[in-house]
Amino acid sequence: MPIDIKMPALSPTMEEGKLAKWLVKEGDTVSSGDIMAEIETDKATMEFEAVDEGVIGKILVAEGTDGVKVGTVIAVLAGEGEDASAVAAAPAKTEAPKAAPKAAEAAPAPAAAAPAPAAPATASKEGRVAASPLAKRVAADKGVDLASVKGSGPNGRIVRADVEGAKAALAKPAAAAPASAAAATEAKAPAVDMAPETRALLDDRVPHSVEKLSGMRKVIAKRLTQSKQEAPHIYLSVDVNLDKLLALRGEINSMLEKQGVKVSVNDMLVKALGRALVDVPECNVTFAGNELIKYARADVSVAVSIPGGLITPIVTDASGKSFSQIARDMKDLGTRAREGKLAPTEYQGGTASISNMGMMGIKQFSAVINPPQSTIMAIGAGDKRPWVMPDGTLGVATVMTATGSFDHRAVDGADGARLMAAFREYVETPLSMVA
CATH class of the missing domain: 2.40.50.100 (RNA polymerase II/Efflux pump adaptor protein, barrel-sandwich hybrid domain)
Incomplete structure (x- = not known):
């Protein structure tokens, strides 16, 4: 047969x-x-x-x-x-799949029966x-x-x-139900078209082109819309002195030069966030309806821009890894992410995220939470600013602004503030991350 x-x-x-x-x-x-x-x-x-x-x-x-x-x-x-x-x-x-009929032409269909379990x-x-x-x-x-x-x-x-699916499901058990519900809602919702006056304006006055959304862009749109609609965001910002971290990075890279390893500022910030999540486990959680999932390890998802969208490869156990190992991991993950060769388990299932736009000159921004996580750290550019030194004198330091976005259903403002303070402490005293 x-x-x-x-x-x-x-x-x-x-x-x-x-x-x-x-x-x-x-x-x-x-x-x-x-x-x-x-x-x-x-x-x-x-x-x-x-x-x-x-x-x-x-x-x-x-x-x-x-x-x-x-x-x-x-x-x-x-x-x-x-x-x-x-x-x-x-x-x-x-x-082969055919294009779906337009909403105006599609006849209403009876509700489909729930799919049988595998x-x-x-x-x-x-x-x-x-x-x-x-x-x-x-x-x-x-x-x-x-x-x-x-x-x-x-x-x-x-x-x-x-x-691989079983492994991913265990890593993020709260994700399956919301994703299925979102997919069902998307499947039943009618197609949304531009307002007639907007379409007329484009057709008659503004030169333009129309591109079909890629699969990646569709998923990004759905997940981020879901995040903003379902998760009440709370934003907390701190200014962080980078001088000691930059000095330590220079010493580390001098020692690692013969090995061909170069630690970035972002690699060090990933570890700092991992350490802070371990210190403040109340932020290393997922809201799951009537339950709160608490993670025993800090797996940090790192936002990486790739052609056509964004992907978040995961540095597992970020708090326990050395700066050099995080650098190696991120080089490998970033390269394979841009080549489209990551396995699902390498970008699904992190416990919190970090997004760094400082290298693009962005001073401060608020990131959208990556569901089903409850915490994401947004990193701005480091620049020279007036700074009160430990002895009370006024000087100049390299300072960046970090903004944490938290799901207020799962994380209280006081706990979010504790995480931001812990993150700042690790960045400003970086030797504490290697002691």
């Missing part, structure tokens, strides 16, 4: 993706674990592996097709003993869990119990994306 190959969910929040490239063609034989295609999600380009053995009978979705919904049949695999040419000659079961992993007669070889290797590396993972492959078989 032919086996349907469906568009996989390569991350917990993925709803659709672009079938960027087929790495197999009709008539090719594939084995479990073989890489079949490259799929672009909203944040990265990922490899899609085969979970069964057989011959590619028919490819139903051409490479380069955008907006392919998760679960869409993209190819058909001829199983053992089947004639692949007969499968190829069979009529297609699905078509089937649990299927066990063999010997009691072993059905999983692809690559999924087993990833599970072993990540310490994931395959018996607790639900498979999305044929007959409930576990694939790599299932293991």
Whole structure:
């Protein structure tokens, strides 16, 4: 019996993706674990592996097709003993996604039934869990119990994306429900068009072009709108003297020069935020309806600008890592982020965020909280300002303004103020971070 190959969910929040490239063609034989295609999600380009053995009978979705919904049949695999040419000659079961009709033309549809939950992993007669070889290797590396993972492959078989999805879900348990609710609201809401007078103004007077939103931009728009609508933001700012941190950075980089490692100011600020979150755990939390999730470790998401949008790779255990290790991590994560090669677990699941626009000359700004987190630190540029020295005299120092945004449902103003004070203390006495 032919086996349907469906568009996989390569991350917990993925709803659709672009079938960027087929790495197999009709008539090719594939084995479990073989890489079949490259799929672009909203944040990265990922490899899609085969979970069964057989011959590619028919490819139903051409490479380069955008907006392919998760679960869409993209190819058909001829199983053992089947004639692949007969499968190829069979009529297609699905078509590439078509553009949705305009709101004015679309007829109202009855409410859709809730999707059935994913089937649990299927066990063999010997009691072993059905999983692809690559999924087993990833599970072993990540310490994931395959018996607790639900498979999305044929007959409930576990694939790599299932293991990575399980890991991400454990890291941020509060994210699944809001994301699903937001997706459902988006799916039901009618398309919003420009006001007639605005459209007329553009059409008649202003030269312009119209670009289709990328998957990344759609996700950014949805998540940040959700954040501002659902999370009451409170903003707290402090001025921070950078002179001692800059001096220590110079000494550290002199020592690391032979190793080819260069620590940035932002690397040091990431560690300072990590330390502050450990000192003030009341800010290292997630609001989850009737529950408050408290994290035992500070995993700092670092905002990185990439073509077409923004991504937040995570420095895990930022408080416990050295400046040099954070520098190495950020160099690797930043490079792969710009190449679209990050795994979902590397940009989903942080406990708080930091966004630095100081290198762009921005003196001060208030950042939007990255849901489901409750804290984000916005870093402005350091510049020379009048400063009262420890001995009471007036001098000049390099000073930056840091602004914390907090979800007031989870973080009280006093706790946010304690975090800002702890962050400033670490930056102004940087040796305390290496003692």
